[in-house]
Amino acid sequence: MDIASNDDHPLRRLTLEQLRRRTSMKWRTHPEDVLPLWVAEMDVPLAAPVARALTEAIAVGDTGYPAGTAYAEALAHFARERWGWDGLAVERASIVPDVMLGVVEMLRLVTGPGDPVIVNCPVYPPFYQFVTHMDRRVVEAPLGPGLRLDLAALEEAFARSTAGGGRAAYLLCSPHNPTGTVHTAEELSAVAALAGTYGVRVVVDEIHAPLVTAEAAFVPYLSVPGGESGLSLMSASKAWNLAGLKAALALAGPAAADDLARMPEEVSHGPSHLGVIAHTAALREGGRWLDAVLDDLAENRRLLAALLAEQLPAIAYRPTPGTYLAWLDCRELGLGDDPAAAFLARGRVALSPGSDFGTGGDGHARLNLATTPEVLTEAVRRMAKAVG
Ligand SMILES: Cc1ncc(COP(=O)(O)O)c(C=O)c1O
DSSP, X not given: OOGGGGGSSGGGSOOHHHHTTOXXXXXHSSOTTSEEXXXXXXXXXXXXXXXXXXXXXXXXXXXXXXXXXXXXXXXXXXXXXXXXXXXXXXXXXXXXXXXXXXXXXXXXXXXXXXXXXXXOSXXXXXXXXXXXXXXXXXXXXXXXXXXXXXXXXXXXXXXXXXXXXXXXXXXXXXXXXXXXXXOOHHHXXXXXXXXXXXXXXXXXXXXXXXXXXXXXXXXXXXXXXXXXXXXXXXXXXXXXXXXXXXXXXXXXXXXXXXXXXXXXXXXXXSSOHHHHHHHHHHHHHOHHHHHHXXXXXXXXXHHHHHHHHHHOTTSBOOOOSSSSEEEEEOGGGTOOSOHHHHHHHHHOEEOEEGGGGOTTOTTEEEEEOOXXXXXXXXXXXXXXXXXX
């Protein structure tokens, strides 16, 4: 296939047969008769500039260790162009192996063993697993009405977590996985004010940020008043489907620069050089491909809403512009706490079980709509059959 065409309707290019040749988690966890719409991998060909950069690196044997600040410079450029944010300082950026290991390292900088880490459930399951694995304690502050940040619940969790005078961190997901909620500047400013009042350190996972449409207006946490003491993790991994090419960036606001400077040097040995090359090319030259993906995703959201309205009207689905994930409220279907189990067993469609996302997840399932319209259509048909 001519790679230049990869940038034209990326979510319409690959057949199921081509996709099944993939050996990644999405395609190898379930048997072949299962349609996988679970883990956050996209059914896209690589963006042409990324494919070219990698091919060139392979051709010259450029497979050593990473060096330099090209990734951070590319992200700073992207942030200026897309979000109108010119506050990303390369000297306050460090490469980390991936976003979750970056989250762990940032939490290590601002908390100690046993300290609380506040999360907004339902939320990306590894937030629980990684935080627990590093001997911190997860404290839940549930999302509020409309699946938006609930500032009262957050304040209560901040107050409770700092009551003994100890350290606490808030692990914010922006935009939010699984709901796709895009937090507003007002909400983020209120978060920063609360964090300042209670002395809670904010670590923000902004991995899905490049997927937010221009109309939905992603706001970087470090750009809001009070966000100066925040630590952020960003990556090209979700938006360009580069999870297998390990690299991410940890960013510090001006008041957190000293914290980031304490991150041990060896952490920067984790990202792969090919990962850094791929992510840098994506951010620098992958804009056209990304816009094409965003157009295809918008279509898929409309398609999913229409298919559900027609075939599974009992499922509540609210299209959101923040991710390529759809959070399906299946409680009216009578499938119990784990509707994904029924869809898998009876429909041969793999979704992510809502209960994995913490309190508020029961009775829900997360569907990954970064696939072709054909697969999406067949998945909903199978889900409806599983219920009917
Ligand atoms: C919110 C969020 N953070 C982190 C990750 C994982 O990122 P990485 O593979 O860079 O650790 C994902 C993957 O889906 C995600 O949705």
